[in-house]
Amino acid sequence: MSAVANTTAPGEVLIEVRGLVNRFGKQTVHAGLDLDVFRGEILGVVGGSGTGKSVLLRAIVGLLRPTAGSVEVFGENLLQLSPQRRSQIEQRFGVLFQSGALFSSLTVAENIALPLIEHAGLNRDDATHLAGVKLALVGLSMDTADKYPAALSGGMIKRAALARALALDPEILFLDEPTAGLDPISAAAFDQLLLTLHDALGLTVFLVTHDLDTLYTVCSRVAVLAQQKVLVAGTLDQVAAADDPWVHDYFHGPRGRAAEQAAEKRRQEN
Amino acid sequence: MTATAPTFTELDTALTPPRLRIFGEWTLPHYALLEHELEQLRGRVDAQTPVDLDGIARLDTAGAALLAEWLGAARLRDIAADSPQLSPARRALLETIGTALDAYRHSARPKPRSGLLLLLERIGRAVESILRQALLLLGFIGLTLETLARSVFRPRRWRVTSLVAHVEQIGLDAVPIVSLLSFLVGAVVAFLGATVLADFGASIYTVDLIAISFLREFGVLLTAIMLAGRTASAFTAQIGSMKSREEIDAIRMLGLDPVELLVLPRVLALLISLPLLSFIAMLAGILGGALVCVFALDITPAMFLSVFHTDTDLRHLLVGLSKAPAFAFLIAVIGCLEGFKVSGSAQSVGEHTTSSVVQSIFVVILIDALAALFFMEMGW
Incomplete structure (x- = not known):
């Protein structure tokens, strides 16, 4: 039932990145990067430290104006839209930032209720109620709801932030290293949660990660960032077979092999 | 709200027992309207009323949460299982939300205390x-x-x-x-x-x-x-x-x-x-x-x-x-x-x-x- 098997033929393109160039001062992060994200897939974006995975994510969601090139989401270029139209598109995104980025002055429930009140026009009671359902959806109990983010553990913050990202039922979910800093059990639980939500909500997921286990467990497609562009993109098997020393080391190094064997074992058990 | 024809639910009283049809867009933007219609149906529908989910055009977590709450998670699961035309993704959504709602209900929230007590507590905390x-x-x-x-x-x-x-x-x-x-x-x-x-x-x-x-x-x-x-x-x-x-x-x-x-x-x-x-x-x-x-x-x-x-x-x-x-x-x-x-x-x-x-x-x-x-x- 897992989404790994679900490598359907590419369908509708939701995100289209063409000729993206990002430069900070003299340092070029991306040079002519092309990438497509298809509806319903879980795309894992991997690459060494400093290859601009997070920068790519920020460029796609429109937080960063690229030096050159175009990014189209739902067929529109965010940076050229009117603020109202852009906000409408942004409501179809859910973004989970690396450190959660929960608002520290609001309780967890208020964090999730905020977009529901602001954008969906719900009253406070309905919003709080729905926020509770979202919290339960990501596996957090109700005593978390009235806590402030400072009182939560790393794994709980990631889950609460995911609940906020899911508040408006987004079509695309952007996750920036969701399992970084989690213990292996929490990380595995997060992977399962992501798969469940993906199947149930029909999400498209753009997943930046370093975690090989996550990659093998959840991703339907993988894109490797290196040499300032997308080196290879395709199913895990296609990418792992690519003829590049970095890709080879990444997928066939000791950790890569271990993750692959673990994933293989899981598949057989299912 | 005007008393126009319902846009999301309809109780078909021509049949015996009456059959409840659920259709339209069950999504977050219509949350208030959906809530209102469900409220109006209360009392006219009991636990035995057959429910027909096949007409739903769109469904998201908010709509699913409303349905799950109104029908109860277990009942919704049965209905979803009896609806052959329901897509697997939608069935999974109803199932997941039903489970989440049960979890939400079971973990009781602490009751809010009275304002005077809170005031006294804050004074005490400040002095301390x-x-x-x-x-x-x-x-x-x-x-x-x-x-x-x-x-x-x-x-x-x-x-x-x-x-x-x-x-x-x-x-x-x-x-x-x-x-x-x-x-x-x-x-x-x-x-x-x-x-x-x-x-x-x-x-x-x-x-x-x-x-x-x-x-x-x-x-x-x-x-x-x-x-x-x-x-x-x-x-x-x-x-x-x-x-x-x-x-x-x-x-x-x-x-x-x-x-x-x-x-x-x-x-x-x-x-x-x-x-x-x-x-x-x-x-x-x-x-x-x-x-x-x-x-x-x-x-x-x-x-x-x-x-x-x-x-x-x-x-x-x-x-x-x-x-x-x-x-x-x-x-x-x-x-x-x-x-x-x-x-x-x-x-x-x-x-x-x-x-x-x-x-x-x-x-x-x-x-x-x-x-x-x-x-x-x-x-x-």
């Missing part, structure tokens, strides 16, 4: 935290003095470089702002004195007013308040950001004493700087007053100096300066202590910085008032 803070401050003062006593006879452990750097930051860099501020306040006090005293034909006593007020009170008080804002906050922010990045823990793990390393140089630097700055502030204030006397009251500089010389005792200066070390010590200790109280986040650094400024200004003014009372009673 003031007491705690006072105790903590006393403890920290003790710790600082003890560390000072231990290192004072060991010149090898004096942090001279750090001390000099702090004196520059706290003392030298503050000279312009402290002197400008005192100069202006001196001028204002002179104008005030002139306005009041002129009515009695006693304008010449403006000189005494300026001299005594600046030597006894304003010089040191203005400086202390300036440094409480400028230096206590800096101490808290410096130590606080070190605390939040675990640098303090690292110092401890290297077998070093953070009080000796971080607090002593700051306390000593402020003990050196504040009296000196106070003296500069006194001079600047008296200069400001003198200029007003010269240009607005026709008191010549020579006359100003001679009145100043004959009427002002040295004890006023000593009374004023005697308070400086106490202020310096308290400002430095409060600034450092608040820094050590920072926990983790950047927000905490901000909160404690504010708190350290408020506390040190409060303590400075409180001590000054007590000292004024004491010196008056002693006739000094």
